[in-house]
Amino acid sequence: MPDLKIPTFQENVFRLKKYWSDRGCIVQEPYDVEVGAGTSCPETFLRALGPAPYRTAYVQPSRRPADGRYGDNPNRLYKHMQLQVILKPTPADVIEQYMGSLEAIGIDLRKHDLKLEEDNWENPSLGAWGVGWQVMLDGLEITQFTYFQQCGGIDLDLVPAEITYGLERLTAFLQGVDSVYDIEWTPGVKYRDVRYKDELQYSVYNFELAHVPTLWKLFEIHEAEARRLLDLYKDSEEKSRFPLLPTYDHVLKCSNLFNTLDARGAISVTERVGVIGRIRRLAVAVAESWIEQSGAAQ
């Protein structure tokens, strides 16, 4: 039986990592390039491709510049924490396993109302989509559950289940607090003490001070570098040692800069679709190269 004492934020993370570790997941640390969601990390986006089985779990701080609220809003954050679980291929009892993870953090599902409501997922700038559900616990969305179908525009050989827990929401639910800032991170320390400054300062930067021409310049630099590397890869004689992972980092940089520019209101309607297309072309090219490279290595 799990310890039913109300867990702290970090205790929750420990328990979930342990739970998935016990089920064969490689527990990774967060990726160190800024992303909008755990899905964008190479551990998901690239590992989902190809026929090799993979299981991993990691916490990913996810940055969404437009969602920043200067630390004023009790439920909305510029940067929130996702626990990302990838099970490839998907085990037949995946939902039972997922429900087990909720019990592992002290939720007695016999006393709560769990529903899986249709919610399909799509990330146009990564050429990725899947079908699945939002998992509702007593009316609160606590998890996004997705069966990936495509990444980088490529049909997946083995369908991974992606389970994304919203850690702040889940912990606020368990601790019975109305504001994420009142979550107990560890005894005596609130979420506010740890994260309030991030929320305030990044909101000020993203909405007020980010220098638009500089961000565009950065975008173009990263785009050009990714492009340059992809062109090099095409003609490379030694494909198996070619640095596709660093190439992908530049694509992620583009994606985050795009989100920041968007939050800043600096992307016009006519530009928007075009810029998403530019990022997607890079992501698709990396994905295709990655498959080729992995295939050649086998």
Place this chain on the structure above:
Amino acid sequence: MNLLLEIGCEEIPDWMLEGASSYLANAVLELLDQEKLGASLVRKDVTPRRLVIRAEGLWTGQADSVDLVWGPPKSAQPAAIAGFAKKQGVSPDQLQIQFDGKVDKYSLYRKTPGRAALDILAESLPQLILKTPFPKTMYWPGKGGARFIRPIRWIVALLGDDVIPFEIAGVQSGRESSGHRKLGANRFPVTFENFEQKLRENFVILSAEKRRERIRAVPTKYRCDKPLLETLVNLTEWPTPITGIFDPEFLDLPKEVLITVMRYHQKYFSVDAPDGNLANQFVAVTNTDGDPEGLIRHGNERVLRARFNDARFFWNADQKKKLADRVQDLANVTFQAKLGTYLDKTGRMVALVAELGGDSNAQRAALLSKADLTTELVKELTELQGIIGGLYARAQGEPEEVAVAIYDHYRPASMEDPIPSTRAGQLLSIADKLDTLQGCFQVGLIPSGSKDPFALRRAAQGIVRILVEANLRINVRQAGLFKEPPVVSEFFLDRVRYYFREIKGFAYDEVNAVLASGWDDLVDVEERLTALREVRPTEDFEPVAAGFKRIKNILRQAGIEGKPGPIDAALLEPGPETTLYDSVIDAKARLAALPYRGKLEAVAAMRPAIDLFFDKVMVNVPDAAVRHNRLTLLHTMLAEFSTIADFSEIVTSSTSSQENK
């Protein structure tokens, strides 16, 4: 024998269940019919995790069949006869000689044994199941594997006591079902007879009607909402409703906002207070057997509180920038890639409203109508576009007429939804929809079949309803609004026909007859239709209509078109022809002053003159001048009396007999 088929899935989207189970029931019935396996009854049931088909009265197998096979003629060489026998797998002496109508031939009655139902079903069911149409399917083991709406996890397939053996995506059919995810057993055996009972013991109510009853049994008097009820029936296997409350302070927010948050974001029923206002209560439907400790209620209340707090936050934040100051921001909101931004659309709508005769308030409403798309609250609650704009306009001191017009301008959203309540709102709604319709057609976004992503049918239907129901005598065609391309006009006419036939209940030939005489003014169309419907049952009407049809045929055969020339009274033959002429002149003189019904009665009253004419007068006489004059007389009649309706479109019981005369 009985058939039980249960396809056990991970949670199927609620709105797809009905279509899937209807397909399955029909497909199974068709299969049984085609394979001659009997079955008197096919039942379908669904829960979020299962599609169930039950059939009774199957045969255990097909009956044996006997075919007569013809061989060579009696006179054939022995080798040919032996060859035929060998091919049929019998010895020559087993063949019979029979007369085939021409000659005597060797022949054989070949017996084909019927196949067992079990074999046929095992062979056919996998394909039948995988053909279930869903709006969006997935594969789950991997690329190239089976596709279904969600992964299939178990299959019960029983014919009598036997398992119908087959496999789909690695799942082997069997006799074990699965219960409620948390309250029931994961696997347990079932039979056709105990299936529903076993499910019930494992906290699954198979019957949607019984699930509905459980939800309706909640003592709180919630606001009736059928679509939401159906959603909840199909989201739960063991529904238990609970009642929660929220802080009455939130009742300061507009009720539209509160209801939308509850309805669309939380799937809660809202509750009316005895005074007709909103009560600070809600009904949530859980997929559990109860909430004795109040944990679920407490959780839902907290979620709702956070949602309402968000809405309040947005409401207050949005007020910092008035709608009027947001109009320019619409340059950043795309309407449609090829049709520009909402700022462009706003410009077009203001001009359209003016063209339709809208006053300064209507034009002001058009200018502000889309500005709410830039507010946080509409980004959060997109269902409330327009409504939020109207509420903000009021809060920001815009004239009441402007606020109401904005509030209403997406109406009517459906056939049941009322049209906008004010003239300004009606014109604004028409302008919005006309602009969308015209724009989409211009750039080639034309609906085809069931594909209508911009809801253009609904837009056109909305315009028709507003014009007729608000008594708006606007000529949408003439106003230059359907300039290009002509298909818009055809598309619109289709909706006009649909409206008067299906919604207003006019007969199709009445609608055709009236529309053939023009449809520039839809109010006028309805008046003509009403008059026609009233006069139609009178004794003389249909014979006159048949007469008009005959006239039209005669004129067509004579190649006469355009406007009729003058009638030469001197060429008229005394008797039936002058009688008809006189009654035409007389009716023509009186018609102008009469209402439509009177006009139609006057036309019907010409029956004796028309009947007499056709009875006694030959039109196609050899004398060209007389013949032409007669045709002109008929042509004049047709032209004069077809302004209300083209009577030749009326289908009459006497049409054929008159025609054959």
